[in-house]
Amino acid sequence: MKKSFLAASVALALGVGIAATATAQVKPDVLVKQRQAAMTLQGKYLGPIGGMLKGNIPYNADVVARNATFLENLSRMPWDGFDPSTSSVKSAAKAEIFKDMAKFKAAADALEAETAKLGAVARAKDEAGVRATFGNVAKACGNCHDTFREKQ
Numbered sequence: 001m002k003k004s005f006l007a008a009s010v011a012l013a014l015g016v017g018i019a020a021t022a023t024a025q026v027k028p029d030v031l032v033k034q035r036q037a038a039m040t041l042q043g044k045y046l047g048p049i050g051g052m053l054k055g056n057i058p059y060n061a062d063v064v065a066r067n068a069t070f071l072e073n074l075s076r077m078p079w080d081g082f083d084p085s086t087s088s089v090k091s092a093a094k095a096e097i098f099k100d101m102a103k104f105k106a107a108a109d110a111l112e113a114e115t116a117k118l119g120a121v122a123r124a125k126d127e128a129g130v131r132a133t134f135g136n137v138a139k140a141c142g143n144c145h146d147t148f149r150e151k152q
Helices: 002-023 028-054 061-074 101-123 127-148
Strands: none
Touching: 028 061, 028 127, 061 101, 061 127, 101 127
């Protein structure tokens, strides 16, 4: 009897906790800050790879592998921050995002796919592969920014 009461109590507590978490909504301005933070970090880890490929920084396969892996993970993070509730929050995001979410999602998916390829070749310590895939990552970033971000 005590075990079933304890089990029921734990289940109820977990259920209430999950329900409270699910119903809690993040404020639109917080979502914008979170997506901007993810994008800032993407730049932090993309930049040194580009610098190495241009010859501005000595090539370091370990740093490239780490940065590409971080970039691969970060490329999946900002998208839930583009909730329609954020459309009125001041940011560089163009209104086109919220008018054509399918096109925006396709751009996000392209970045995720390209960073996954970059991550794989970087972890394999394949410098030629990094050189071949880096441009596609940069292009995916640029295409999205050109279409969905105000000029800065």
